Amino acid sequence: xxxxxxxxxxxxxxxxxxxxxxxxxxxxxxxxxxxxxxxxxxxxxxxxxxxxxxxxxxxxxxxxxxxxxxxxxxxxxxxxxxxxxxxxxxxxxxxxxxxxxxxxxxxxxxxxxxxxxxxxxxxxxxxxxxxxxxxxxxxxxxxxxxxxxxxxxxxxxxxxxxxxxxxxxxxxxxxxxxxxxxxxxxxxxxxxxxxxxxxxxxxxxxxxxxxxxxxxxxxxxxxxxxxxxxxxxxxxxxx
Numbered sequence: 001x002x003x004x005x006x007x008x009x010x011x012x013x014x015x016x017x018x019x020x021x022x023x024x025x026x027x028x029x030x031x032x033x034x035x036x037x038x039x040x041x042x043x044x045x046x047x048x049x050x051x052x053x054x055x056x057x058x059x060x061x062x063x064x065x066x067x068x069x070x071x072x073x074x075x076x077x078x079x080x081x082x083x084x085x086x087x088x089x090x091x092x093x094x095x096x097x098x099x100x101x102x103x104x105x106x107x108x109x110x111x112x113x114x115x116x117x118x119x120x121x122x123x124x125x126x127x128x129x130x131x132x133x134x135x136x137x138x139x140x141x142x143x144x145x146x147x148x149x150x151x152x153x154x155x156x157x158x159x160x161x162x163x164x165x166x167x168x169x170x171x172x173x174x175x176x177x178x179x180x181x182x183x184x185x186x187x188x189x190x191x192x193x194x195x196x197x198x199x200x201x202x203x204x205x206x207x208x209x210x211x212x213x214x215x216x217x218x219x220x221x222x223x224x225x226x227x228x229x230x231x232x233x234x235x236x237x238x239x
Contacts, residue, residue, distance in 0.1 A: 005222060007044075007059065010051040020052035023060045030067065034075055036108060036118040037232050038063055040219045043104065043120040073237050078113035083158060086111045086148055088165045089209070090141035091216035092123070092133045101126050105137035106219035109148060114236035117144055120219045134172035135195075141165055142195045142204055149203065162205035168214040173206045 013020075024046060031042045041063055048056045090107040102125070108118040123136050145163045152159045167173055176195050198204040217223065218231040 005059075007048065007055055008053065009048060010053055013051045014053040015057050017050070017052060020057060020060070021049050023057070023064075024049055027060065027063055027067075035067070035073075035237070036115050036235055037218060037228070037237055038067070039106075039118060039120050040221065043122075043219075073232075075114045075236055076238065081112045084112070085160065086116075086145065086152075086163045088141055088145055088163060089215040090134075090137050090165055090167060091214050091220050092137035093220045103133045103136075104220070105140040106216050107137070107141035107144060108216055108219065108235060109144065110215075110234075110236070111148075111152075117148060118219065118235075119144065131169060131171040131175060134167065134169040135175055138165065138167065138172060138176055138206075139195050142198055145204060146198065161203045163203065164205050164207055166207050166209035166214070168209055168211045170208055173208060176206060 024042070027038065028042050028046070031039045041059070045056060045059055086109055088107055088109045090105070092103050092105050103123045104120055105123055106118075106120045108115050110116070119140070121140060123133070125136075142165065145165065149159050149161065149163060177199055178196075195204065199206065211217070215231050215234040218228065218235070223231070
């Protein structure tokens, strides 16, 4: 997806709404199955499913052309890494949607050398601070890490806590590890402080990662081709 692209939001559809939704759902199946690298674009274009235009259809066709040209791109699991720890990357955009001003929480978890879980979900409330946005995204990712830990233990795959979550916002790490209710955080809903309990219990550990190495950026915004390929490799999407 092109850098800084801004597609218009219409009140009424200009093209066949059913066609657009059908094309979108087919691509969403691919994005949630084996191609996490198109998740950002799919989440962005899904916002126009009620009233699509020719521009939106053109954007969908670009994704189809990209997938057709990268049919050999796949995900390979490495059995010799089954005892390695799960590593999670989480990120968010602050008020990235100019139509609703809501941010989107995104994460990706790597296990056995490839991505095993990824998500892009619009946050339920408008955040006032970038730290709050990241904190809410951290809760979203922490719930998935808890699920993965239970899932793998139930099927006999040894998972040794803690699961490391890599965060590119140091203020969020400080707040999660010591959620003092001060003037900048007292308005954050109590449910998001659940992550502090997980950190204290030792099931989750936060680590800082520079923004240039934040793999979840591929779910957050359009990237330059070099960075896009770099993060595709980090998700272990290889030929």
